[in-house]
Amino acid sequence: MAAVAGALDLVRYVGRWGSRPAQHVLGNAGRFTYLLIDLMRGLTEWRVYLPRMFTQATHIGYGSLFIVLLVAGFAGAVTSLQTGYQFTGSLPLYYAGAVISESMILELGPVLTALILAGRIGARYAAELGTMRVTEQIDALESLGRSPITHLLLPRVIAGILVIPALTMFANATGIVVGYLTAKGSLGLTYADFEYGARYFFRPLDLWYSLIKSYCFAGAVTLIPCYIGYNTQQGAEGVGRATTTAVVSASVTILLLDALTTKLLLGVK
Amino acid sequence: MIQLQNISKRFLSNVVLDGVSLDVQDGETVALLGPSGVGKSVTLKMINGLLKPDSGDVIVDGLHVPKLKRHELAELRSRIGYVFQYGALFDSDPVAENIRLGITNEDQYHDEAYWKERVKECLRLVNLSADVADKYPAELSGGMKKRVGIARAIAGKPKYLLYDEPTSGLDPVNADVIDGLIERLRDELGVTSVVVSHDVRGSFRVADRVALLWQAKIRAVGTAEEILASRDTAVQQFLERDLEMSLIQAEGNQDRHGA
C-alpha cells in the first residue's frame, strides 16, 4: 500500500513539472487511483453500505428498466430489418437468426445499455454527489466522523455493478425476441429457422463475453461519475459541469472499453 | 481544550487568517465575532479538520488535528458536534435519519429503541414538534432547517460543539431557545463550545468570553465587560454598528408585534 502511495506521489511530482494538461491528467489519474484504494478499503464496512446499497439498487434498477428495454427492443427490430434488407435473396434465411442474436449479445445489448445508463445513472450520481459537495452535505457527513466513501460512494458503485449487468441480460433477451418477431413479420422467418440459426453460431462463451463486458461498462458508468461528482467545485455551475463531464467521460470510456474487450476477448477465440 | 496556535490560511491570493491564536478551556463557551467574510467559518472548520491551516497548529483534546490520520480524525470528530451555517442537512433523508446520523456510536445508531427516543429528545431540545421527524429537509423553513442541524450536532452527545451562526435567521423566541440550549449544555454536561456569531447581544449572553476576528487577526479577547470597556477603535466600531443593528431589528419586531 505504501509503495503504491509513494508511486502516486512520484506521478504527481513528475506531473507538476509537465505541461498543464499533462499535470491535469496525471493529477486526476492519481486521485482516481487513491479513490479506488479507498473504495477497496471501505469494503469491510458492510454494515454501513449494504442497506444503502439496496435502496440505490432498487432506485436505479426500476427507474432504468423501461428505457433500457425500449432501446433494446428498437435495436433488435432495426437489426432485424437491416439484416433482411442486406440478405434478401443472397443468403439462407436462418442466417438472420444468427445475426440478430449474436449482434445483440456481443455488441448492441451491452453497449447500448451502458450508454443509456451513462446518461441515466451516471448523470444522477454525478449530480447527487456534486450537489452534496457544494451544499456541504459531504462536509457534514465527515464532521460526524462518518466516511463519505462507505456512506455515499460504495452503495452507489456496488448498486450499479449489480444492476447494470442484470439490465444488460434483460436487454439482450428483449432485443432478440423483438428482433425475431420483426423478422417473422417482415421476412416470414419461422421460429424453427430462427432457432436453428441462433443455435448454429452460438457459443456459451458469447454470453460470458456479454456479461464480462457489461461488468466493465458498469465500472465506467459508476466509478467515473462518482469520482467527478465527489470532486465537484464551485456551486450550481460546478454541478452542471460535473454532470456533463461525467456523462461524456463515462460514454467515451465505454466506447474505449468496448474496443479493448472486443480485441482482447474475441481476439483469442 | 481547543487551542489554535498561530494559524494562517489563504485561498490563492486572498489571505483569510494571518497568525490567529485562541484557547478555549474545557467547559468554556467562547463566542467568535467578526464582520461578514472575515474568516469565522474558516476558523471553525480548522477546529474539526474540514480545512487545514497553511501554517500553525490546532490542538483539540490533546490531538494535533492537522497531523491526524483519517481514522484518528474520524474518531475525534465523533466527539465534536458541528452546526453548519446553512444547515447542510442530508436532503435525501428524512429529518429523523438526519438526526440519527448524528448518533456517532454505531451500536446506538443501530439500536432502534435508543435512536427513536434520542431523535424525539433532540427535536424537543431545539423546540421542534415530533411530527417534523418524518418530513424531508426540503419541506422545512429556513429556521427549522437550522434547528434540525443543531439537533443533529447534539445527537451524539459530543464533548465539543462548534456552532456556525446558530441563531441567525431565527425569530427571537427560537433564538432564545437555542441560546438557552447552548447554556444548558455547558452547565449540565460541561460541553466546550465555540459559537460563531455576528449577533453581539446574543453572544454576550451565552459566552464566557468573546473574541473579535478583525482583518485576519484576533483583535480582542475577553469577557463581555472587558470587550465593552475596550478602547480599541476597531472593537468599538464593530460593537456600535452591531448594537445599532440589533436595536433596529428589535424595534422592527416590536412594530410588527404592535401592528
Ligand SMILES: Nc1ncnc2c1ncn2[C@@H]1O[C@H](COP(=O)(O)OP(=O)(O)OP(=O)(O)O)[C@@H](O)[C@H]1O
Ligand atoms: N473553499 C474556499 N475557497 C476559496 N475561498 C474561500 C473558501 N472558503 C472561504 N473562502 C474565503 O474566505 C473568506 C472567509 O470566509 P468565511 O466563510 O470564513 O467568512 P465568515 O466570517 O464566516 O463570513 P459570514 O459571516 O458571512 O459567514 C472569504 O473571503 C471567502 O471568500
Ligand SMILES: [Mg+2]
Ligand atoms: Mg460564515
